[in-house]
Amino acid sequence: MAKQPHPTPMLDTLESGPWPSFVTGLKRLAEDKDMVVDLLGQLETSYRTRKGYWKGGTVGVIGYGGGVIPRFTELKDEHGQPMYKDAAEFHTLRVMPPAGMHYTTELLRKFCDVWERHGSGLIALHGQSGDIMLQGCTTENVQKAFDEINEMGFDLGGAGPAVRTSMSCVGAARCEQSCFDEARAHRAVINTFLDDIHRPSLPYKFKFKFSGCPNDCMNSIQRSDMAIIGTWRDNIRTDEALVRKYFAAHGMNDLVNDVVARCPTKAIQVKDADQVRTEPSISAVRFNDTQALEIDNRDCVRCMHCINVITGGLAPGADKGVTVLVGGKRTLKIGDLMGTVVVPFMKLDTDEDLGKLIELAQKVIDFFAENALEHERTGEMIERIGLATFLEALEIDADAAMVACPRTNPYVRLDGWDDEVARIAAKKQQNA
Amino acid sequence: MSQPQLRRAVECGVPDNKPYLHPLLAKNYGNWKYHDRPRPGVLHHVAHGGDEVWTVRAGTQRQMDVWTIRALCDIADRYAEGHMRFTIRSNVEMMVSSFEQVAPLVEALEEAGFPVGGTGNSVSMIAHTQGWLHCDIPGTDASGAVKALMDELYEEFRREEMPNRVHLSTSCCEINCGGQADIAIVIQHTKPPKINHDLVANVCERPAVVARCPVAAIRPALVNGKPSLEVDETKCVCCGACYPPCPPMQINDPEHSKFAIWVGGKNSNARGKPTFMKMVAAGLPNNPPRWPEVSEIVKKILYTYKDDARPWERVADWVERIGWQRFFEKTGLPFTKYLIDDWRGARTNLNASTHIRF
Numbered sequence: 001m002a003k004q005p006h007p008t009p010m011l012d013t014l015e016s017g018p019w020p021s022f023v024t025g026l027k028r029l030a031e032d033k034d035m036v037v038d039l040l041g042q043l044e045t046s047y048r049t050r051k052g053y054w055k056g057g058t059v060g061v062i063g064y065g066g067g068v069i070p071r072f073t074e075l076k077d078e079h080g081q082p083m084y085k086d087a088a089e090f091h092t093l094r095v096m097p098p099a100g101m102h103y104t105t106e107l108l109r110k111f112c113d114v115w116e117r118h119g120s121g122l123i124a125l126h127g128q129s130g131d132i133m134l135q136g137c138t139t140e141n142v143q144k145a146f147d148e149i150n151e152m153g154f155d156l157g158g159a160g161p162a163v164r165t166s167m168s169c170v171g172a173a174r175c176e177q178s179c180f181d182e183a184r185a186h187r188a189v190i191n192t193f194l195d196d197i198h199r200p201s202l203p204y205k206f207k208f209k210f211s212g213c214p215n216d217c218m219n220s221i222q223r224s225d226m227a228i229i230g231t232w233r234d235n236i237r238t239d240e241a242l243v244r245k246y247f248a249a250h251g252m253n254d255l256v257n258d259v260v261a262r263c264p265t266k267a268i269q270v271k272d273a274d275q276v277r278t279e280p281s282i283s284a285v286r287f288n289d290t291q292a293l294e295i296d297n298r299d300c301v302r303c304m305h306c307i308n309v310i311t312g313g314l315a316p317g318a319d320k321g322v323t324v325l326v327g328g329k330r331t332l333k334i335g336d337l338m339g340t341v342v343v344p345f346m347k348l349d350t351d352e353d354l355g356k357l358i359e360l361a362q363k364v365i366d367f368f369a370e371n372a373l374e375h376e377r378t379g380e381m382i383e384r385i386g387l388a389t390f391l392e393a394l395e396i397d398a399d400a401a402m403v404a405c406p407r408t409n410p411y412v413r414l415d416g417w418d419d420e421v422a423r424i425a426a427k428k429q430q431n432a
Numbered sequence: 433m434s435q436p437q438l439r440r441a442v443e444c445g446v447p448d449n450k451p452y453l454h455p456l457l458a459k460n461y462g463n464w465k466y467h468d469r470p471r472p473g474v475l476h477h478v479a480h481g482g483d484e485v486w487t488v489r490a491g492t493q494r495q496m497d498v499w500t501i502r503a504l505c506d507i508a509d510r511y512a513e514g515h516m517r518f519t520i521r522s523n524v525e526m527m528v529s530s531f532e533q534v535a536p537l538v539e540a541l542e543e544a545g546f547p548v549g550g551t552g553n554s555v556s557m558i559a560h561t562q563g564w565l566h567c568d569i570p571g572t573d574a575s576g577a578v579k580a581l582m583d584e585l586y587e588e589f590r591r592e593e594m595p596n597r598v599h600l601s602t603s604c605c606e607i608n609c610g611g612q613a614d615i616a617i618v619i620q621h622t623k624p625p626k627i628n629h630d631l632v633a634n635v636c637e638r639p640a641v642v643a644r645c646p647v648a649a650i651r652p653a654l655v656n657g658k659p660s661l662e663v664d665e666t667k668c669v670c671c672g673a674c675y676p677p678c679p680p681m682q683i684n685d686p687e688h689s690k691f692a693i694w695v696g697g698k699n700s701n702a703r704g705k706p707t708f709m710k711m712v713a714a715g716l717p718n719n720p721p722r723w724p725e726v727s728e729i730v731k732k733i734l735y736t737y738k739d740d741a742r743p744w745e746r747v748a749d750w751v752e753r754i755g756w757q758r759f760f761e762k763t764g765l766p767f768t769k770y771l772i773d774d775w776r777g778a779r780t781n782l783n784a785s786t787h788i789r790f
Contacts, residue, residue, distance in 0.1 A: 010720060010721040011576075011721065013721045013722060014576050014579050014580065014721055014722070016583075017579070017580075017583030017586075018547065018583060018586045019491065019493070019547070019579055019582035019583045019586055020491065020492055020493040020500070020545055020546060020547075021493060021579060022493040022494070022495040022496075022575045022576075022579065023576075023579075025493065025495070025496060025497035025499065025500050026495075026497065028497050028499050028500075029497045029498070029499075039565075043564055043565060043573075046564035046573065047564070047573065047576070047720040047721055049686060050572070050686035050689075050718055050720065051564075051684060051686060052563075052564050052567060052568070052569065052570040052571075052684060053564075054566065054567065054568045055568055055679060056568050061441060062438055062439070062440070062441065063440060063441045064441060069566070071566060071568065090566070092566060096445065096446050096447075098446070098447050098448070098449035098452050099446060099449045100449055100517060101517050101518040101519075102449050102452040102453050102454075102457075102515065102516075102517045103452050103515070103516055103517065103518075104451075104452050104514055104515055105505035105508045105509050105514050105515070105516070106514070107452060108501055108504075108505050108516075109502065109505055111501075112498035112501050112502055112505075115498060116498050121497050121498040121499075122495060122496070122497055123496055123497075123498065123501060124494055124495050124496070124522075125492070125494065125496060125501075125518050125522060125524075126494075126518060126522065127562075128559065128561060128609050128610070128611070130520075135495075135565075135566055143439075146441070147439050150439075150441055150442055150444070153444055153447050154444070154447060155441075155442075155443060155444045155445050155446075155447075156441075166446070167520065169520075170517065170519075172461050172462035172464075173449075173453055173457045173458075173461055174457050174464060174477055174485065174487070174527075175464060175467075175477075176464040176465055176466050176467060176477070178462060178464070181462065183449050186446065187445070187446045187448065187449075190445060190446045191445035191446055194443045194445045195443075197445075198441075198443060214700070214701035214702070215700045215701070215702060216699050216700055216701060216706070217520065217699075217700075218520060219520070219611055219612065219699040220699075221699065221701075221706050222611065222612045222697075222699055222706060222708075223611050223612075239465075239466075242466060254743075257742070257743070258743050258744050262703055262744055264703050264704060301701075302701075303701050303702050303703060303704075304700070304701060304702045305702040305703045305744070308702055309744070311466045311467060311468070312465050312466020312467075312478075313466075315465075315466075330607055330608045330609065330611065331606055331607055331608045331671075332606065332607050332644075332646070332671065332672075332673045333644060333646045333673055334646060334776065335646075335775055335776065335777075336608070336612070336708055338706060338708070373643070374640065374643065375640070375643070375644060375677075
């Protein structure tokens with residue numbers, strides 16, 4: 001039995017309504033935990049005063065410089081004593097989940113038991129960076145909780161100016177659109193940078209995210225410094241039985257309005273079946289006895305829309321790989337940035353392919369570490385120095401797939417133009 | 433007395449997920465053919481080899497107590513097959529290997545208070561941040577605002593009646609940890625930071641704070657004989673970037689930290705390229721415990737979209753078709769001069785054409 005609960009009239013109103021209530025959960029914990037009784041007291045105060053009362057600090061585990069988010073209360077009485085003393089320390093341990101956030105009940109129960117023993121019993125599944133967030137721990141118990149979790153085979157994630165915990169989609173485990181082994185790439189890349197995760201010493205945070213296809217369910221373009229997104233180079237594959245099934249259920253209006261008209265590059269046409277072109281870049285599939293969809297894959301930008309609508313009937317090609325984009329981030333300081341293409345396509349089938357991705361990641365992080373200003377994200381650094389400079393440092397040749405359009409202003413030194421043209425021609429000849 | 437032996441961390445990193453995969457997911461890894469949705473909240477995946485797996489998706493409160501997680505485990509053990517996973521929007525997914533198991537699992541989840549839904553053209557759970565519960569710089573709460581809004585959108589989570597999927601997010605400060613969304617709720621401060629000059633010198637690394645300001649409005653100054661910082665309030669855009677590195681520059685204000693609503697963010701590459709969301713409303717009060725003013729505007733935008741958008745149009749696609757004039761007309765939201773971009777790259781957000789809808 002814990003101590004008497006504080007009155008929480010404002011939070012109480014969040015127990016009504018049909019959506020699951022975190023307040024009800026906190027109150028259940030407060031039956032046994034003084035820490036949660038006082039957490040509710042402080043949270044109710046925040047609701048009343050509309051102010052936050054946590055400050056950071058330095059709390060960690062032996063050998064690591066990050067992975068714990070320290071929180072000390074600032075809600076104090078006139079003598080400087082915490083108003084809610086049992087929640088005066090309320091730290092979070094960030095723990096990296098298995099890629100794709102798959103669990104057995106046995107594993108989750110173990111996490112619950114550890115966190116009931118050493119922490120508040122409050123767990124977020126998951127934080128915005130993809131961590132299991134074990135929330136509410138005293139300074140004293142942080143090491144104990146970590147030791148048990150570490151013995152279970154789990155490790156802390158990133159915090160501060162470090163490589164951060166990553167996320168990958170369900171992908172190959174349960175999605176027909178998957179274009180690479182997301183979990184394998186996720187694990188191989190992240191586990192290369194454990195030192196940069198556990199000992200924060202970069203200019204600022206660095207995030208990787210892995211999405212199996214351009215639907216980008218991990219939001220990697222807009223919220224990771226390096227986005228690895230599955231794609232393919234060859235033709236969209238077709239399955240006539242499933243395309244006919246779609247057409248039988250939906251008819252011509254839906255086919256035209258929802259599929260053909262929504263193709264962003266007008267790569268799809270409805271044709272009489274005997275009029276369909278037979279060039280190598282054409283995917284064609286009958287949807288009834290006389291008519292077919294014809295896709296010119298040279299015009300296709302791999303947006304996924306038609307594949308999403310007729311899933312299985314249309315499918316990503318067989319020559320799969322990834323596109324790598326660099327520089328996505330949230331608002332502060334210069335405004336939100338999307339990642340932009342740095343590698344239009346690379347295979348990711350073999351260990352050697354994966355090694356190349358890791359090598360690229362290492363080069364990007366090394367350059368970031370040496371050249372970014374303090375508290376500058378990779379995207380901001382590229383904005384400051386220009387993408388061409390960044391590419392040069394990475395020894396990656398410019399590619400028209402990296403731009404929305406070529407430059408629209410003349411403000412550039414072109415002294416090197418002829419040499420660059422000659423270099424590209426020589427390289428082309430060498431590779432021919 | 434000898435010191436207790438200190439345990440060295442095993443830097444094991446991201447664990448292998450194979451031991452935690454549902455057996456059918458492990459067996460058909462990388463070999464799925466297609467999926468369909470027999471009902472909202474249920475996915476049916478078919479592998480090339482003919483195996484089938486059904487997934488039941490349900491909403492959670494994200495901030496879960498161990499009892500809630502154990503309740504989910506009990507359901508997964510009894511009605512599913514002992515495996516579950518979580519989506520990026522904190523929905524739980526339980527996999528079963530026969531269609532017959534779906535209905536009892538759905539019933540058990542709903543019975544226990546976890547709404548089944550969040551698939552296809554539904555309004556899925558709100559991506560959100562930590563807020564007053566755990567953040568050190570929050571302008572508001574996250575879990576409470578999300579709970580209040582999801583209570584109102586409960587049926588939209590359980591149905592698939594939107595033109596396309598709808599992703600929502602909330603963020604407790606302008607860093608926008610909630611991320612891009614079809615409709616996003618983000619704190620927007622409206623007054624410059626209030627500086628406690630007695631504390632700045634001891635707490636803040638002043639050059640670092642000066643460097644954080646996106647509009648160069650902060651400069652070192654002596655105030656009352658103490659080294660401190662001052663803000664050129666005519667330049668300040670009230671973003672709060674100075675507050676995390678310098679807590680004595682308090683940006684959160686119970687009265688003047690307001691909410692803004694943004695629309696049209698899209699992460700997917702489907703149809704158009706990914707888009708950033710755009711601010712369409714501001715000045716909404718930070719009004720716990722249920723933030724009714726915010727919910728009202730979100731619902732207004734959501735239901736205007738639901739009525740007006742065509743199949744497969746996300747909010748961004750819909751606005752691209754109808755134009756911003758009509759968006760403001762249909763939603764009844766005022767278009768003010770504050771919504772005209774003047775940040776870097778702003779000219780690309782102006783209408784340099786005669787393309788105008790009348």
